Amino acid sequence: MKKIGIIIDKYHLKYKVTDFLRYLKSKADVKIYIEESFLLSSENLNFDEDLFFIKAKGDLILTFIKLIEDQTSIPVINSYKGTWLAINRFLNSVYLKKAGIPIPDFSLNPKGIVPPFRDYIIKNIIDQKNYKFKPVVHKENGQLRVADERALNEVDKTDPKYNYLYYQQFIKSKWEYKIYGIGDEVYFFKQLPILVSPNKTESRREIDEISELKEYCYKAMEVMNLKLTSLDFLKAKEQFFLTDINCTPNFNYIKDGHKIVADFLLKQAKK
Amino acid sequence: MNIGILSKRKTMMTGKLKDYLENKGYTVSIYTLENLIINGTLLNNDLYILKSKSLFFLYAGFFLEANNIPVIPNPQISFLQKNRIQSHFLMKRVGLLAPEIYLGTIETFKNQLDLKDFPFILKPIMGSGSKGVRIIRSCEDLKSENNTILYLEKYIKGIHYNVYFIDNDICTLIKPPLSNEHVDMKKIETPDDIRDVIKKWNDYFKGDVLFGHLDIVREEANNKLYVVDPGSFPEFTNWKCNISPVESICNLIIDKYKKLHKNHNNN
Numbered sequence: 001m002k003k004i005g006i007i008i009d010k011y012h013l014k015y016k017v018t019d020f021l022r023y024l025k026s027k028a029d030v031k032i033y034i035e036e037s038f039l040l041s042s043e044n045l046n047f048d049e050d051l052f053f054i055k056a057k058g059d060l061i062l063t064f065i066k067l068i069e070d071q072t073s074i075p076v077i078n079s080y081k082g083t084w085l086a087i088n089r090f091l092n093s094v095y096l097k098k099a100g101i102p103i104p105d106f107s108l109n110p111k112g113i114v115p116p117f118r119d120y121i122i123k124n125i126i127d128q129k130n131y132k133f134k135p136v137v138h139k140e141n142g143q144l145r146v147a148d149e150r151a152l153n154e155v156d157k158t159d160p161k162y163n164y165l166y167y168q169q170f171i172k173s174k175w176e177y178k179i180y181g182i183g184d185e186v187y188f189f190k191q192l193p194i195l196v197s198p199n200k201t202e203s204r205r206e207i208d209e210i211s212e213l214k215e216y217c218y219k220a221m222e223v224m225n226l227k228l229t230s231l232d233f234l235k236a237k238e239q240f241f242l243t244d245i246n247c248t249p250n251f252n253y254i255k256d257g258h259k260i261v262a263d264f265l266l267k268q269a270k271k
Numbered sequence: 272m273n274i275g276i277l278s279k280r281k282t283m284m285t286g287k288l289k290d291y292l293e294n295k296g297y298t299v300s301i302y303t304l305e306n307l308i309i310n311g312t313l314l315n316n317d318l319y320i321l322k323s324k325s326l327f328f329l330y331a332g333f334f335l336e337a338n339n340i341p342v343i344p345n346p347q348i349s350f351l352q353k354n355r356i357q358s359h360f361l362m363k364r365v366g367l368l369a370p371e372i373y374l375g376t377i378e379t380f381k382n383q384l385d386l387k388d389f390p391f392i393l394k395p396i397m398g399s400g401s402k403g404v405r406i407i408r409s410c411e412d413l414k415s416e417n418n419t420i421l422y423l424e425k426y427i428k429g430i431h432y433n434v435y436f437i438d439n440d441i442c443t444l445i446k447p448p449l450s451n452e453h454v455d456m457k458k459i460e461t462p463d464d465i466r467d468v469i470k471k472w473n474d475y476f477k478g479d480v481l482f483g484h485l486d487i488v489r490e491e492a493n494n495k496l497y498v499v500d501p502g503s504f505p506e507f508t509n510w511k512c513n514i515s516p517v518e519s520i521c522n523l524i525i526d527k528y529k530k531l532h533k534n535h536n537n538n
Contacts, residue, residue, distance in 0.1 A: 036418060039383040040374040042359060059396055059420040060374045063356045070360045090309070090330050098337045107310035108330060116310065163304055164327055 002028045002269045005049035005074075007064050009035040009056035016250060017055060020258035027266060035060045045071050050269035052076045055248055057087050057128050075268055078247045082226035086247035087128045089166055092224065096242060099223045101216050104234075104241045105169040115167035122147035125166045135195055144170055146195065171241050173234035178204070180249055180257075181217045181229045183264050187254050188213065193234070204253065213240060220245060227268070228261065273315065276301045277331055277342075278322035284506045285322050287517045295521070302331070309334050316340065318528045322504050324349040326397060341531045343524045344503045345479050352483075352501040355396050355422060361501075365475045367468060368497045370425040376418050381410045391423040392449070392499075401451040427499065429491040434461070435510055436469050437482040437519045442512040452484070452502075458511040468496055481523040482516075 004024060008017065013034060024030055031049065035058050045067075052068055054061060054076065065080040078086075085092045090108050097103040107115040108125070121135075122145075134149035173193060180187040191197070191204040213233060220242065221229055230249030233240045251257035274297050278285040281301045289299045300316065309331045313319075319342045321332045332346030351357045355372070362369035373391070375383070386409075393413070395403040407413060407423060415421055433456055435442040443465055444456035468487060473480055486500035507516040 035420070036376055037379055038375065039379045042372045059356075059422070063372075063374050066356055066360055070363065088330075091333055094334050094337045105310075107308065108327065109308050109310075110305060113308055116312075162327070 002266055003031065003049045004028045004265060004269065005031050005033060005047065005052040007033045007052055007054050007056065007061055009058055012055045012248070016252065020262055023259050024262040027262065033064070040064055042067060047072060047074060049074055051265055053265050054078055054083060057083055057248060075270065077227045077265060077268060079225045082224045083247045085224045086245055087126055089123060089125055089127055092245055095223055096220055099219055101219055102239060102241050104171050104243060107167045108164055109167060110163050111165055117169045119144040119170035120167045121170050123166050123168055124148055124150040125162060125164060137195065146170060168243065171234040171236050171243065173236055175235065177213060177233040177235065179213050179217050179231045179233065180251065180254055181221050182260055183227060186214045186217050189253065216242060272317045273298045275316040275319045276322055277307065277319055277328040278303060279325065288320065288521060291517050291521045307331060314338055314340060320524060321346060321349055324353045324503055329353065341528055343527055344481070348476060348479060349503040352503050353397060355394055355398065358501060362498050365471060367471060368495055370427055370497055370499060373423045374420055376420060377413045377415055380413060390426040392426050394422055394424060396422050401449055404449055406449065427488040427490050427497045430489045432465065432487045433484060433509065434465055434469060434487055435484045435505060435507060437514065437516060438523060440512055440514055441466060441469055442510055444509050452505050453508045456509045464496055468498065481527060482520055
């Protein structure tokens, strides 16, 4: 039996992987490392797993991935590079844009300096914690300004505290396109944007393949070294824009997603 | 030529670099966290000097490089030195000794750390120098909010060195443990094994590291050298050797820029 290590935090363990773990445990030996109760030591390299699967993105998790990648030959999904870039919103915007994927205009500004575009959404800079997107919307003289509450907290209140805000040009789109990449397989959904319909799952539906989005998905996975991802796109004037990329996607939205991911991991394992 | 300097402050080394370069005929702008806007407006300079390596300066460096504007020192190498996790594994790749590291919550440390292993050094994951660094002699010294993950390093007992290097010049000083670069330090003749550490470090980067410093500890028990903190662009406050740091660094940066520019044009 293959041995799979799951590196996870309490939140994901409690809410996101019940079916996945039940299925995986029927196929493999599973060992779970929980961020909040694991002591990570650079001296301890006694791992006999055939693959590690990452389902969180905190500091200990990042170190754990780095340790496995640098000091062992055990495959890790997702990689350090992919996870690091996914949580650093500005960096992934820079590299995905350079790779030719359309990204809405973006700017990183000190608080108080407005961006060079009219309608915008303020997003968190480090997307490392398990909060949900909470929009704060302002409309004034026809100008639309949306802010993620987490981003405002970063600049005004709690740790991490910066003097900076990440601005992304606002894209008015009828639908939000949610694309999942699991290895070579790509799954396509659409839903009403969260500002239109706060309950995102209510309007979510599976859609036919869109070849343009499939290409962007492959390209993003290649650039960021991700084997498993979800991408959010908006569409304006027949042009898709990638607005978010995630390294720990919730695959429960895909029919049999837990089985698809578990089977993919088993194929990627060493033995 | 227009040069931008990405720096926390406009004074000290940054101010001196600006004065020197302006005297040489260059137009120099300093970008601090008060006026640094990271978007296409940055692309109007020909070269950037990455004096500080806090997160937003690194972001600016990566953005500029992605847009083919040279940044010296190299942002990726600076990041590897700024992020202590990256730095730890970098040392191992270079073939240098680094103290063992531990990460966990306070509860994890209390339950799983062995008392005989104390003391440790608590450090911020993104950091350099002595800011936020504390010695931890027991679990009672650990404090954090919200079950934060803490980063500890094994404390190496021994002689602490601050070793500056600019090109082939090395300036070695003995420093008090956990002190910053600016305290008074005693210059010593650079021992051969420290010279070897600096050579190994520079060789690894194949000419991409022009200057910098390493904090090194010689372990009392066995005389081994551990690198405890690398720095990509110190203030050189305690430089006590012959050459002028400002002049040498500016010349190295301009020479490097010319080489990069020439290679770019040839390609």
